[in-house]
Amino acid sequence: MPLRIVNVKVNGVDQAFMAKPDTTLLLALREQLGLMGAKRGCAQGACGSCTVLLDGAPVVSCLVPAATIDGAAVATVEGLADGQELNDVQQAFVDGFATQCGFCTPGMIMSAEALLARNPDPTADEVNEAISGNVCRCTGYAPIVSAILEAARRRRDRAGTAEQEATR
Amino acid sequence: MTLLYGRGYASVNYPTGMNLGGDPSQALIHATTMGGFVISLSSVDLGQGLKTVVAQCAAETLGMPMEQIIVDTADTDTGPHCMGTFASRGTHRVGNAVIMAAREAREVMLQVAADELEVDAGDLETDGSGYVRLKGSPAKQIHISDIALAAHFKQGKSISGRGMFLKERSYPVPETGEMDPDSCQAHACTVADVEVDDETGVVTVLRLHNTYEIGRALNPAMATQQVEGGAWMGVSHAIFESTEPYYPASRAHGPVDFSEYLMPGSGEIPEQTSVILERPASNGPFGAKGIGEMTANAPIPAIANAIFDACGVRLTTMPFTPESVLRGLDALRDGEPVA
Numbered sequence: 001m002p003l004r005i006v007n008v009k010v011n012g013v014d015q016a017f018m019a020k021p022d023t024t025l026l027l028a029l030r031e032q033l034g035l036m037g038a039k040r041g042c043a044q045g046a047c048g049s050c051t052v053l054l055d056g057a058p059v060v061s062c063l064v065p066a067a068t069i070d071g072a073a074v075a076t077v078e079g080l081a082d083g084q085e086l087n088d089v090q091q092a093f094v095d096g097f098a099t100q101c102g103f104c105t106p107g108m109i110m111s112a113e114a115l116l117a118r119n120p121d122p123t124a125d126e127v128n129e130a131i132s133g134n135v136c137r138c139t140g141y142a143p144i145v146s147a148i149l150e151a152a153r154r155r156r157d158r159a160g161t162a163e164q165e166a167t168r
Numbered sequence: 169m170t171l172l173y174g175r176g177y178a179s180v181n182y183p184t185g186m187n188l189g190g191d192p193s194q195a196l197i198h199a200t201t202m203g204g205f206v207i208s209l210s211s212v213d214l215g216q217g218l219k220t221v222v223a224q225c226a227a228e229t230l231g232m233p234m235e236q237i238i239v240d241t242a243d244t245d246t247g248p249h250c251m252g253t254f255a256s257r258g259t260h261r262v263g264n265a266v267i268m269a270a271r272e273a274r275e276v277m278l279q280v281a282a283d284e285l286e287v288d289a290g291d292l293e294t295d296g297s298g299y300v301r302l303k304g305s306p307a308k309q310i311h312i313s314d315i316a317l318a319a320h321f322k323q324g325k326s327i328s329g330r331g332m333f334l335k336e337r338s339y340p341v342p343e344t345g346e347m348d349p350d351s352c353q354a355h356a357c358t359v360a361d362v363e364v365d366d367e368t369g370v371v372t373v374l375r376l377h378n379t380y381e382i383g384r385a386l387n388p389a390m391a392t393q394q395v396e397g398g399a400w401m402g403v404s405h406a407i408f409e410s411t412e413p414y415y416p417a418s419r420a421h422g423p424v425d426f427s428e429y430l431m432p433g434s435g436e437i438p439e440q441t442s443v444i445l446e447r448p449a450s451n452g453p454f455g456a457k458g459i460g461e462m463t464a465n466a467p468i469p470a471i472a473n474a475i476f477d478a479c480g481v482r483l484t485t486m487p488f489t490p491e492s493v494l495r496g497l498d499a500l501r502d503g504e505p506v507a
Contacts, residue, residue, distance in 0.1 A: 042426060042427060044425075044427055045427075046426070046427030047427075097389050097393065100215055100216070100217065100390070100393055100394075100397060101214065101215020101216070102215070103215065125435070127434075128433075128434045128435035129435070131434050132433050132434060132435060134434075135431075135433070136434075137397075137401075138215060138393070138397045139393060139396070139397050139400075140393075140396045140397045140399060140400030140437055140440070141400070141433070141434035141437050142396065142437055142439075142440060143393070144434065145434060
């Protein structure tokens with residue numbers, strides 16, 4: 001199988017790159033598009049540190065052949081902040097000190113984004129399930145779960161306020 | 169099926185540093201032309217936060233804000249010597265070396281400032297925001313960026329300092345065995361609450377209560393996280409991790425790589441409460457002791473004791489698997505003495 005040109009929308013921007021048959025989405029993001037947020041931990045889909053959103057769904061990008069996603073939309077941790085302003089999940093991770101070495105953090109945040117997009121009011125158990133594919137070896141997980149619950153609360157509060165303003 | 173509840177306690181005291189051929193770490197610090205202070209180290213920050221803590225030590229000693237400190241741990245071939253990140257020694261050894269280096273650099277900084285302000289260096293103080301000022305007359309002040317420029321371009325000085333911390337090797341007194349192998353010892357106690365299912369043998373750790381006496385907690389948030397993250401590793405050692413679950417009977421069923429190596433995930437964590445007690449150590453950097461490895465230690469015997477409290481089974485080999493719990497329960501039913 002020859003090299004293929006892959007067209008994807010990454011964080012809202014059209015991108016194109018050359019992919020060999022064994023080029024993973026993770027490799028393309030890091031080495032061809034220069035997006036170093038997604039981390040290469042185990043490279044076999046077990047640790048979740050490479051988690052990104054593919055058409056809105058969380059995937060371990062180390063197991064996604066880049067050549068198979070032509071036309072897809074990819075979201076990475078780099079696309080979350082608005083300039084210097086962190087988004088809700090990122091800010092809740094900072095405020096709750098939900099990180100130590102930081103290697104798992106981008107993957108955790110993207111798994112959390114996927115959860116909150118489909119479930120704005122998750123329980124702690126649902127958060128645990130959502131990040132069950134993400135390994136953390138520093139924090140003992142509790143601050144991460146708390147941060148995601150806090151981010152969900154802030155996002156709901158903001159949505160509630162916006163709704164009130166709209167109906168006023 | 170019955171869920172049996174038990175509580176266990178365990179305490180640990182843990183040495184800071186080691187006693188092989190002496191235990192040194194060195195640090196160099198110098199100011200850039202912009203007034204930032206670069207700390208050169210060979211010590212490794214592998215995520216535990218050493219860079220943050222030594223930057224705090226340097227900022228406090230120099231009287232400069234944290235933002236002025238740059239920590240460079242780039243290269244063990246070319247950097248000042250450090251024995252490494254192990255033996256819970258990083259904060260203590262490297263922190264002491266950095267404080268020593270920062271003191272020397274501070275003296276030069278104050279002398280350069282004194283020459284610029286035409287005052288005596290002994291009359292100067294730092295305000296913590298980047299200025300050196302005259303005591304009692306704060307309007308007479310100079311910013312570190314101007315001090316650094318003056319040092320480099322007018323006075324021909326290097327605002328720099330050397331830190332050499334050495335814990336010398338201690339030999340035991342033959343007659344008494346007395347020796348001083350470590351610099352200080354941190355202490356901790358963990359209380360574990362567990363639930364044991366007497367049908368399946370599954371042990372669930374419900375809660376861990378941790379109390380740590382670690383000298384001065386230089387960064388309380390990171391210290392607490394080390395306690396709780398380390399306790400998580402203790403839980404993992406206690407009831408999950410094994411490369412050879414059926415050793416020595418069979419080696420055929422163990423994990424072949426880390427993706428099959430059993431460790432607890434986010435759904436299997438106990439609730440934790442943690443308290444840090446501060447009793448500063450006289451030889452620690454601002455009183456700090458080491459708090460690295462000990463955090464995984466106390467939870468393990470606490471969980472073993474809690475299992476014993478819950479069901480009478482005394483387990484002495486990790487991990488405390490369902491199989492070992494059930495074999496212990498069978499032995500109790502058969503009237504065998506508790507090991």
